[in-house]
Amino acid sequence: MDIKEHIRQIPDFPTPGILFYDISTLLADADAWQVTMGRLANAVRSHQPDVLVGIESRGFLVAAPLALKLGCGFVMARKRGKLPGKTVRYEYSLEYGTDIIEMQEDAIAPGQRVVVLDDLLATGGTMAAAVALSRQMGAEVTGAACIIELSFLGGRNKLDIPVTSVVAYDE
Template identity: 70%
Template sequence: MNIKDHIRSIPDFPKPGILFYDISTLLAHADAWQETVRQLSDAVRPHKPDLLVGIESRGFLVAAPLALSLGLGFVMIRKRGKLPGDIITHSYDLEYGTDTIEIQADAIKPGARVVVLDDLLATGGTMAAAISLLRRMGAEVAAAQFIIELGFLNGAAKLDVPAQALVTYES
């Protein structure tokens, strides 16, 4: 099964000139979603992670079922103000401004081997920030994994860990 056949393209979303690759149609198709999780499992398993980390919000949809499938724990990286308790924050630059991500201070033990997941790799800024935040916590970041990569944006070049996507779009 080609999972690319189950990803919908929506022109001019969220603004004119952007072609949005929508995974909701993939998630809604049980066989395609199961195949996606199977392919993700095959891609992530060789990295031998202790934990999987998902980036808010669609990264949760990717990492949580994959963690269950692989028998691993799952940790969330969220946007500012969304996590209770003691948190560690990381601010990073965007094309126009800054953003902040957070993780609970006790979510990852130093030395834990992790793979970070998100649904889509575009420019790589958010994933690079997540990797930096995890390293500040003492995690060993083994890889970054995605369902989709927009290869023409060269986001993987911003990452200093192995990065892989199941589907790549070149335009």
């Protein structure tokens, strides 16, 4: 199955000149979603994760069902101020400033094997930050995965772990 056929492309969203890759059409097709999750499960399983970290917010849609399928835990990496209780934060640079992601203080136990997931890998900044935050919490980060990779943006070059994508766009 060609998963690209189930991903809608929306020009000029959220701003002019941006081509948005919309996974809502993929999520709405039960067969395509099942195939996508199967491909991710096969790739992620080899990393033997204890926990999957999903990046806010569409990464939750990827990591939570995959964690259930693989029988491991699921942890949310969220923007500052979105999680209750004590959190651990990581500040990282963006093209236009800085941002902060957080996880709950007790979400990852030191030494746990972690795979970080998102729906899309573009420039790699947020994925690299989630990897760094997981390591800061004591995790052994064994890989990263996403549904869509915009390979022409070189995001995987910011990561020092194996990266799996279900589909890649070269331009």
